[in-house]
Structure formats: structure tokens, C-alpha cells
Amino acid sequence: MLATNQIVYPDSDGQPMADNTKQFRWIMLIHANLNWLFRDEELVFVAGDLLWYPVEGNPKYRVAPDVMIAFGRPKGDRGSYKQWQEDNIAPQVVFEILSPGNTEGEMDRKLQIYARCGVEEYYIYDPDRFVLKGYQRSDDFYLERIDRMDGWTSPRLGITFELIEGELQLTHPDGRVFESFDNVATERDLICADNQQLESDKQQLETDKQQLEAEKKQLEAAKNKRDAKLRELGIDPDTL
Known part of the structure; x- marks a missing residue:
């Protein structure tokens, strides 16, 4: 049983x-592309929809960013992100993807929490209205609105935000566009199909080569037979 004075921090809201x-x-x-981007960085923790408790002793003061990235924290499973157990490191970057159910008051509250708790970059995207907003820390307690997000590159992540015909497009530092699992799987299937076709073509070329070699041997045998017959008749085949 839990002690009466033990504080519970639920893993779900x-x-x-x-x-x-x-x-x-x-x-x-x-989430998937940021995980891939930092796959070799052991001290970069990427999470989606994970409850973040900024203050020990206050389980009601919590927020669950759609995606958050904490530099300086190891990868691994967590039921929640208790900041005091994470060397008091707050996630430096958070993303929120809006749905029709999100209210202006709710988003203002999150902005205040993120500003107060140390978030350095905060990005909001509304996929229904194609509205993209970004905020960057300007001092210890304030996140300042980024004037122009189209073409903006995240200082922490190195990724670039673009609006292509109104829709958000994110690109990796090397210029590759963020890909969904379906697209990656499709590309993988196409590559596999191409490899299978190349292997089939290679086998066909080998078969054709063997066929040509067999025909060459048959022609050589026929020539030798003809030359032998000519010599029997007293004719030198080399003079023909």
C-alpha cells in the first residue's frame, strides 16, 4: 500500500x-523523423504525448506536449517525464498539433507553462487551417513569437519549416523531407522490386551468355567436322 503522504504522479491524464x-x-x-534524426545521439530523448511534471510535489502541474525533445537526457522508456529526476532538464523543444477540440485558452496556458518551465523553442501547427506558429526563448520567462516561420530553421534541431501551397513541410538538416512510415515502406518496396528486377536481369544475362557459349561450341564443332571432311577429300580447308 502507498504511504498516506506519498505523492502519486499518474502516467496518464x-x-x-x-x-x-x-x-x-x-x-x-x-516523432518518427526526430527519432531517426537523433538515432545516434544517446543523450537526446524524444517522446510523444508523454506527461511532463515540471515541479516535484505538484502532480496537478503537468502538461503533455504532442512531441517533446530533451537534450542531455538518455534515451529509454519512461512512464512520465519528472523533471527533478532528469537532472532538472526541461525539454528544450516542444511541438503541438492542433485539433478542432483545442481551445485558445488551453493553448495560452500551455504557452505560459512552456515559457515558465524553460522550453527554448515551441512550435504549433494547425493542419486544418494550415496555420504555423513558432516561439523562441528571449529571456528566462518569455517565449517570443517568431515573425516568419516559412523558411525558419530550428537552432536546436537543425530542421527547416516551409509552407508548400499552405501545407507544412519539414526537412532534415541534409535537405531530406520528413517522410511518413507509409512513404518509407513504399520506397523500400520499390527498391526491393528494383533489386529483384536487377537480379532477374542479371540471371537472364547469364543465361544468354551460356546460350551464346553453347552455340559458339556447336559452330566450332561443325567447322571442325567440315574441315575433317575436306581433308579426306584432299582439300586444304585453310585455302578456302
């Missing part, structure tokens, strides 16, 4: 990860 498929798809796209 009872809210769904996403309100609709579009929001879920964007969350997964950003």
Missing part, C-alpha cells in the same frame, strides 16, 4: 493522444 487521424498522422510524422 485520461486524454487521447490525438482527436483525429490527421492530428495523429502529424504527431507520428514529427
Whole structure:
């Protein structure tokens, strides 16, 4: 049994990860690509829809960013992100993907929490209205709105935000566009199909080569037979 004075920090707030498929798809796209981007960095923790408790002793003061990145913290599973157990390192970058259910008051509250708790970069995208907002820390307690997000490159992540015909496009530092699992799987299938075709073509070329070699031997045998017959008749085949 729990001691009467033991504080409980639930791993769930009872809210769904996403309100609709579009929001879920964007969350997964950003989470998966950032995981891939920092796959070799042991001290970069990337999480999606994970409860973050900034202050010990106050389990009601919590927030669950759609995606958050904590530099300086090891990878690994967590039930929640208790900041005091993470060397008091706050996630430096957070993303929120809006759904029709998000209210202005809710987003203002999150902005205040992120500003107060040390977030350096905060990005919001509304996939229904194609609205992209970004905030960057200007001092210890304030996140300042980024004037122009189209073409903006995250100082922490190195990724670039672009609006292509109104829709958000994110690119890796090397210029590769953020890819969904479906697209990666499709490309993998195409590569596999191409490899299979190349292997089939290679086998066909080998078969053709063997066939040509067999025909060459048959012609050589026929020539030798003809030359032998000519010599029997007293004719030198080399003079023909």
C-alpha cells in the first residue's frame, strides 16, 4: 500500500493522444523523423504525448506536449517525464498539433507553462487551417513569437519549416523531407522490386551468355567436322 503522504504522479491524464487521424498522422510524422534524426545521439530523448511534471510535489502541474525533445537526457522508456529526476532538464523543444477540440485558452496556458518551465523553442501547427506558429526563448520567462516561420530553421534541431501551397513541410538538416512510415515502406518496396528486377536481369544475362557459349561450341564443332571432311577429300580447308 502507498504511504498516506506519498505523492502519486499518474502516467496518464485520461486524454487521447490525438482527436483525429490527421492530428495523429502529424504527431507520428514529427516523432518518427526526430527519432531517426537523433538515432545516434544517446543523450537526446524524444517522446510523444508523454506527461511532463515540471515541479516535484505538484502532480496537478503537468502538461503533455504532442512531441517533446530533451537534450542531455538518455534515451529509454519512461512512464512520465519528472523533471527533478532528469537532472532538472526541461525539454528544450516542444511541438503541438492542433485539433478542432483545442481551445485558445488551453493553448495560452500551455504557452505560459512552456515559457515558465524553460522550453527554448515551441512550435504549433494547425493542419486544418494550415496555420504555423513558432516561439523562441528571449529571456528566462518569455517565449517570443517568431515573425516568419516559412523558411525558419530550428537552432536546436537543425530542421527547416516551409509552407508548400499552405501545407507544412519539414526537412532534415541534409535537405531530406520528413517522410511518413507509409512513404518509407513504399520506397523500400520499390527498391526491393528494383533489386529483384536487377537480379532477374542479371540471371537472364547469364543465361544468354551460356546460350551464346553453347552455340559458339556447336559452330566450332561443325567447322571442325567440315574441315575433317575436306581433308579426306584432299582439300586444304585453310585455302578456302
